[in-house]
Amino acid sequence: MTVLDLVKVGKNLLRRSTNSWLDSELLVSHVCDCDRVAIYRDPDTLVTPRQYRHFIELANARARGQPVAQLLGLTYFWSLSFVVDANVLIPRPETETLIETALELIPSTGHYAIADLGTGSGAIAVALALERAQAMVIATDVSSLALDVAERNRCFHKASQLFLLRGDWMAALGTKKLDFIVSNPPYVESNDSLLQDSDIRFEPRQALASGKDGLDDLRAIIKQAPERLKPDGFLLVEHGYNQGLRVRQLFAERGFQKITTRRDLGKLERVTFGQRVCQ
Numbered sequence: 355m356t357v358l359d360l361v362k363v364g365k366n367l368l369r370r371s372t373n374s375w376l377d378s379e380l381l382v383s384h385v386c387d388c389d390r391v392a393i394y395r396d397p398d399t400l401v402t403p404r405q406y407r408h409f410i411e412l413a414n415a416r417a418r419g420q421p422v423a424q425l426l427g428l429t430y431f432w433s434l435s436f437v438v439d440a441n442v443l444i445p446r447p448e449t450e451t452l453i454e455t456a457l458e459l460i461p462s463t464g465h466y467a468i469a470d471l472g473t474g475s476g477a478i479a480v481a482l483a484l485e486r487a488q489a490m491v492i493a494t495d496v497s498s499l500a501l502d503v504a505e506r507n508r509c510f511h512k513a514s515q516l517f518l519l520r521g522d523w524m525a526a527l528g529t530k531k532l533d534f535i536v537s538n539p540p541y542v543e544s545n546d547s548l549l550q551d552s553d554i555r556f557e558p559r560q561a562l563a564s565g566k567d568g569l570d571d572l573r574a575i576i577k578q579a580p581e582r583l584k585p586d587g588f589l590l591v592e593h594g595y596n597q598g599l600r601v602r603q604l605f606a607e608r609g610f611q612k613i614t615t616r617r618d619l620g621k622l623e624r625v626t627f628g629q630r631v632c633q
């Protein structure tokens with residue numbers, strides 16, 4: 355059997371998933387240790403029985419719903435590769451809106467202090483640390499298993515100005531005041547059927563669900579942020595497409611100014627920021 359035949363076998367096994375051809379290509383390139391282009395450059399390359407068995411095992415796991423990123427142990431975010439496992443949320447394309455918005459607000463030079471709360475895989479923190487080499491980025495997470503993944507990504511990308519700390523939201527930050535706080539916290543309603551029925555059931559629930567209205571963690575972060583920000587500092591958060599209004603209200607209740615919501619590539623409200631005002 356050739357690599358191209360194997361992609362076709364996978365396409366058939368994965369026929370119920372939306373990206374069956376792409377998923378199959380990704381799994382073939384993983385088990386054969388080649389890039390996707392090589393499948394088409396050398397389509398007649400033979401697969402070994404061992405590669406075939408490994409592929410069938412992964413394709414069956416994918417057919418049961420396990421995300422490709424977990425099966426490969428890798429995903430891409432902000433054109434960078436990130437190690438992922440079942441202990442972290444898989445970085446999503448919509449979260450790139452949070453990076454874009456942060457980069458509009460954070461000047462390209464200057465020794466700014468940035469915190470990324472609930473960093474998970476560390477994708478946001480690493481992307482910001484690489485884009486703003488003079489800044490110091492502190493990333494926190496309550497899960498030590500998530501921090502292990504973030505540490506691997508920090509090392510791989512040589513993000514030497516990135517520091518990882520264990521703790522609940524701001525708790526790990528001590529008395530340090532920040533210029534920018536960013537976060538993609540859990541924001542899914544805890545009784546949302548997606549948590550049981552869709553592929554996201556393979557991702558850590560504690561990185562996704564946040565109380566009845568999905569806003570428990572956003573409320574905690576927005577409430578605590580003003581004391582942790584320097585005068586004129588900014589808080590930026592990702593949220594659900596239908597939570598923009600509530601999040602803007604929460605920012606306003608805490609006295610933030612310049613409250614603005616940005617839409618993601620799907621034109622959905624996704625990121626809100628505000629500036630702490632100096633009284």
Ligand code: GLN
Pocket residue numbers: 446538539540541542554561562563
């Ligand atoms: N955007 C993710 C989803 O709906 C949720 C991410 C999060 O809770 N931070 O799958």
